[in-house]
Amino acid sequence: MGKALQTRVTAVVLAIVTLLVCALGIANFLQESSYEAPTDGVWWIEGTGGLLAERVPANSPAHRAGVREGDLLVTANKRNTLAAPALQREMGHTGTWGHINYSLMRGKAPLEVPVILEPTDRSRNQGLRLIALAYLAIGMYVLLRRWTAPKAMHFYVFCLVSGVLYSFRYTGVFDTLDWICYWGVLAAGALQPALFLHFAVSFGDMTQSLRRKALVALIYIPGAVEFGLQIEAITRWSATERLKHRLDQIGVGYLALYYVIAAVVFWFRYRASDKPLERQQLKWLTRGTQLSVIPFTALYAIPYLADADVPVALARAAGFALIFLPLTFAWAIVRYRLMDTDLIFKRGVTYTLATAALIGVYFGVVALSAEVVHTRLPSLRIWGLLAGIIATALIFEPIKAAIQARVDRLFDRKRYDYRETLIEFSRGLSSQTDLPTLSRSIVERLSQTLLVSRVAVFVASDDGTGRDFSLAASHGLPDNILVDLPTQTSRDSFLNFGLLSQDHIFFENPQQLLHLEPAEQRMASLLDLNYYLPCRVSRQGHASRTIAVIGLGRTQEGDFLSSEDMELLSSLAGYIGIAIQNAQLFSRLEQQITEFERLKEFNENIVESIKVGIFTLDLNNAVESWNAEMEVMYALPRADAIGRNVAELFPSTFLEPFFEAHNQPGTHHLSKVRLDLRTGESRTANIAIAPLLTRDFVSVGSIVMMEDITDRTRLEGQLTQAEKLSSIGLLAAGVAHEVNTPLAVISSYAQMLQKHTRDDLRLAPILEKITQQTFRASEIVNGLLNFSRTSSTVFASLDLNAVLRETLTLIDHQLRTARVTVDADLQATLPRIYGSQGKLQQVILNLLLNAKDAMNDGAGGTIRLVTYDNGNDVTLRISDTGSGIDPEHLHRIYDPFFTTKNAPRQGQHKGTGLGLSVSYGIVQEHNGRIAVESTVGVGTTFTLDFPIEPSPKDDPSAQREPSKSQAIDPIEARTVNA
Numbered sequence: 001m002g003k004a005l006q007t008r009v010t011a012v013v014l015a016i017v018t019l020l021v022c023a024l025g026i027a028n029f030l031q032e033s034s035y036e037a038p039t040d041g042v043w044w045i046e047g048t049g050g051l052l053a054e055r056v057p058a059n060s061p062a063h064r065a066g067v068r069e070g071d072l073l074v075t076a077n078k079r080n081t082l083a084a085p086a087l088q089r090e091m092g093h094t095g096t097w098g099h100i101n102y103s104l105m106r107g108k109a110p111l112e113v114p115v116i117l118e119p120t121d122r123s124r125n126q127g128l129r130l131i132a133l134a135y136l137a138i139g140m141y142v143l144l145r146r147w148t149a150p151k152a153m154h155f156y157v158f159c160l161v162s163g164v165l166y167s168f169r170y171t172g173v174f175d176t177l178d179w180i181c182y183w184g185v186l187a188a189g190a191l192q193p194a195l196f197l198h199f200a201v202s203f204g205d206m207t208q209s210l211r212r213k214a215l216v217a218l219i220y221i222p223g224a225v226e227f228g229l230q231i232e233a234i235t236r237w238s239a240t241e242r243l244k245h246r247l248d249q250i251g252v253g254y255l256a257l258y259y260v261i262a263a264v265v266f267w268f269r270y271r272a273s274d275k276p277l278e279r280q281q282l283k284w285l286t287r288g289t290q291l292s293v294i295p296f297t298a299l300y301a302i303p304y305l306a307d308a309d310v311p312v313a314l315a316r317a318a319g320f321a322l323i324f325l326p327l328t329f330a331w332a333i334v335r336y337r338l339m340d341t342d343l344i345f346k347r348g349v350t351y352t353l354a355t356a357a358l359i360g361v362y363f364g365v366v367a368l369s370a371e372v373v374h375t376r377l378p379s380l381r382i383w384g385l386l387a388g389i390i391a392t393a394l395i396f397e398p399i400k401a402a403i404q405a406r407v408d409r410l411f412d413r414k415r416y417d418y419r420e421t422l423i424e425f426s427r428g429l430s431s432q433t434d435l436p437t438l439s440r441s442i443v444e445r446l447s448q449t450l451l452v453s454r455v456a457v458f459v460a461s462d463d464g465t466g467r468d469f470s471l472a473a474s475h476g477l478p479d480n481i482l483v484d485l486p487t488q489t490s491r492d493s494f495l496n497f498g499l500l501s502q503d504h505i506f507f508e509n510p511q512q513l514l515h516l517e518p519a520e521q522r523m524a525s526l527l528d529l530n531y532y533l534p535c536r537v538s539r540q541g542h543a544s545r546t547i548a549v550i551g552l553g554r555t556q557e558g559d560f561l562s563s564e565d566m567e568l569l570s571s572l573a574g575y576i577g578i579a580i581q582n583a584q585l586f587s588r589l590e591q592q593i594t595e596f597e598r599l600k601e602f603n604e605n606i607v608e609s610i611k612v613g614i615f616t617l618d619l620n621n622a623v624e625s626w627n628a629e630m631e632v633m634y635a636l637p638r639a640d641a642i643g644r645n646v647a648e649l650f651p652s653t654f655l656e657p658f659f660e661a662h663n664q665p666g667t668h669h670l671s672k673v674r675l676d677l678r679t680g681e682s683r684t685a686n687i688a689i690a691p692l693l694t695r696d697f698v699s700v701g702s703i704v705m706m707e708d709i710t711d712r713t714r715l716e717g718q719l720t721q722a723e724k725l726s727s728i729g730l731l732a733a734g735v736a737h738e739v740n741t742p743l744a745v746i747s748s749y750a751q752m753l754q755k756h757t758r759d760d761l762r763l764a765p766i767l768e769k770i771t772q773q774t775f776r777a778s779e780i781v782n783g784l785l786n787f788s789r790t791s792s793t794v795f796a797s798l799d800l801n802a803v804l805r806e807t808l809t810l811i812d813h814q815l816r817t818a819r820v821t822v823d824a825d826l827q828a829t830l831p832r833i834y835g836s837q838g839k840l841q842q843v844i845l846n847l848l849l850n851a852k853d854a855m856n857d858g859a860g861g862t863i864r865l866v867t868y869d870n871g872n873d874v875t876l877r878i879s880d881t882g883s884g885i886d887p888e889h890l891h892r893i894y895d896p897f898f899t900t901k902n903a904p905r906q907g908q909h910k911g912t913g914l915g916l917s918v919s920y921g922i923v924q925e926h927n928g929r930i931a932v933e934s935t936v937g938v939g940t941t942f943t944l945d946f947p948i949e950p951s952p953k954d955d956p957s958a959q960r961e962p963s964k965s966q967a968i969d970p971i972e973a974r975t976v977n978a
Contacts, residue, residue, distance in 0.1 A: 288328025
């Protein structure tokens with residue numbers, strides 16, 4: 001729990017306890033008013049055979065009946081009275097103004113004395129309740145006005161306990177309320193002296209050492225022992241009047257002893273204090289304590305301990321002197337300024353009379369309102385009186401404040417105006433942060449307040465040395481003074497107060513300062529100022545330094561400033577120094593903020609401009625930042641990402657490897673992680689995860705960088721495919737040359753044998769099959785040679801639509817035979833491409849024949865041809881409605897010798913598995929891209945992209961050679977298009 005919160009909770013608890021004490025006090029007062037306890041006026045103590053009359057005051061009921069000191073009371077109303085409680089019970093049964101018959105023994109002679117009992121005199125209780133009200137009122141005032149002041153809370157607890165001690169009185173009824181009041185008085189009597197001494201020991205000392213805490217604990221031990229004796233007497237010991245008297249003597253002695261010790265402590269601390277304000281407070285505490293303790297101890301405590309007789313009036317006056325304690329304590333804690341304290345002694349009788357008149361008016365109004373309530377509304381009784389008093393106090397408060405202000409202004413007008421000026425000026429200084437404006441405000445306010453003709457403010461350079469001063473603002477100085485005056489003072493200038501302890505410099509005649517250097521004489525003469533006051537500021541652990549100097553001339557009437565004026569200026573100099581320092585700090589802070597914002601904007605621009613997705617997470621994995629590249633890459637706006645948990649943004653396929661790396665300490669890299677977008681697309685990214693650390697290397701989150709490598713992966717796949725095909729081509733070339741010769745020999749001999757055995761029905765079919773297979777093997781070998789052979793085909797400018805139409809005419813008959821319909825949607829103004837017409841026809845022909853074979857089930861189908869310009873490329877899409885390609889075959893369709901036509905249907909030929917491989921190589925040779933999309937039972941779509949022919953000013957050679965780095969892996973293309 002914070003200290004401020006703890007203080008507030010304590011204040012609330014004390015307020016509740018205060019209300020409870022007030023309620024119990026009022027109930028106790030009402031009960032005492034309604035019950036009259038009978039008494040005979042004698043102090044009886046237990047003796048042998050009865051009660052012995054220790055004291056019989058004159059004019060008491062027993063004295064008037066004939067009872068004298070030394071008489072032994074044997075019976076009362078014929079009941080034995082061996083103990084004081086028995087007599088008290090009999091008096092209670094008899095009641096006030098009743099007759100009680102005493103059987104006495106005076107010496108050896110028996111006496112019968114009838115006594116008329118009278119009500120117990122409780123006027124002393126009302127005086128004590130008045131003291132209790134004073135304690136509570138003053139304590140409440142201090143708590144409400146300055147409850148955060150040092151020792152204010154302690155002082156209020158002391159006042160509250162004192163209120164219980166002086167207001168609670170047991171009436172003799174001894175019901176629940178009476179017992180509460182009885183134990184409350186005992187507890188308060190044990191606690192109040194210890195609180196007082198504790199306050200005296202710790203006043204002004206903020207240290208909380210173990211030794212001091214132990215000393216404070218020892219202070220409360222005697223009170224605890226005294227309270228324990230009271231409990232022991234009630235619960236175990238015999239309830240005699242002598243025991244009660246001894247316990248009361250212990251309580252009074254304990255109270256007086258602690259008060260005297262506290263007075264001595266205050267006096268020694270007052271003598272030892274070197275702080276002016278604290279010394280003034282201790283002076284009031286010492287005098288107030290002595291004024292209370294000396295009469296109480298000398299006139300009440302000591303005689304009571306000695307069983308000596310003291311006049312009732314004198315004893316009551318001694319008790320009433322205790323009211324000076326809360327008055328002096330309140331005066332010290334509220335901490336009035338010392339000049340106001342001295343003012344009371346200076347203005348003395350006049351101020352006191354005015355204040356007394358004000359209090360008299362107040363109590364007169366209270367009495368008048370009470371009388372009106374008592375006369376007009378008698379049914380309200382005591383509650384109406386209390387309501388009238390409270391209402392009068394509330395109404396009279398603003399009137400009292402206005403009268404008090406006028407009295408202050410009347411008795412000490414100049415100081416009052418100065419005090420108001422100081423408060424108003426300090427408020428204005430704290431609200432201004434612009435140094436030039438602040439400087440102008442200072443000189444204008446000083447000239448208006450002090451009525452001086454010339455004012456100037458010199459501000460120290462903002463380099464931390466405080467040695468060079470420049471004129472910041474002035475009033476009454478010539479307009480051309482800045483031309484003649486140096487912009488900065490020398491380091492030996494009289495304005496450099498340095499570490500000197502002097503409060504100000506006074507020049508009676510600034511025109512004749514022979515002790516200064518010539519340059520300083522000239523400056524002082526130009527300024528023509530008589531007073532120079534340093535504005536010093538202190539820093540913790542460093543000596544104070546002069547941050548500014550205020551220069552002032554004479555008044556407008558030609559007089560010098562008074563000592564009171566200089567006191568005010570000395571007070572203001574500290575405020576002005578702090579205000580100027582705050583303005584300089586604010587100016588530097590603004591510069592630093594501007595620089596910080598510039599650096600922050602620069603760093604943010606770097607993060608926003610970098611082509612890598614970056615986002616940061618806090619310790620709870622919530623997104624704190626999300627750069628522009630992440631918005632593009634993940635297709636999610638920044639506003640929808642920030643503040644949400646990373647688990648809500650990314651799919652589970654991404655989160656599993658991410659958290660596995662993120663939960664491990666250190667920096668981690670994840671390569672080629674698949675990232676499924678919210679739009680249904682799929683990307684490939686490299687991810688780096690690193691902890692986000694402060695300057696103190698404390699982790700506050702993590703930073704994640706995501707690099708989209710989808711295109712790079714596609715290019716790598718195409719490069720891998722190209723390298724694989726290149727290797728296969730080299731192998732195929734060697735195999736083809738070796739296989740061609742034996743195939744030619746086998747084919748020749750088979751044909752020769754076929755001619756000789758033409759009529760042999762058994763051998764002729766066999767030789768025919770051998771011949772066909774040799775032709776097929778030769779066709780495969782020629783395909784391998786074409787696949788591996790480096791072409792020297794000449795590239796030229798082509799119209800892809802024209803190449804497509806010419807190719808369609810070559811297979812038009814086959815398509816009609818297969819009942820295949822061609823749907824062509826060709827862009828009319830298609831840009832030209834750069835390539836080989838024959839090789840492009842070969843590619844288109846292979847794709848069209850494959851599409852026809854995929855639909856050769858007798859029912860026919862549709863081939864859709866689409867060409868269009870997509871900006872940088874010319875695109876050709878060939879779609880069919882055939883059987884489609886199985887997903888497990890898609891990644892192998894460009895591999896040499898891979899074919900699904902091992903068991904061709906009627907009208908198809910058995911495939912060699914080289915058509916798509918050769919087509920892939922031709923597309924690469926043209927710097928193009930080929931991609932496939934296929935769904936089983938729906939159809940297949942091949943997409944071919946060829947770069948647009950460059951303009952004549954560009955070098956066409958850059959487009960003629962195929963670039964493997966631009967190729968796209970068909971497998972990755974299929975993944976993206978899916």
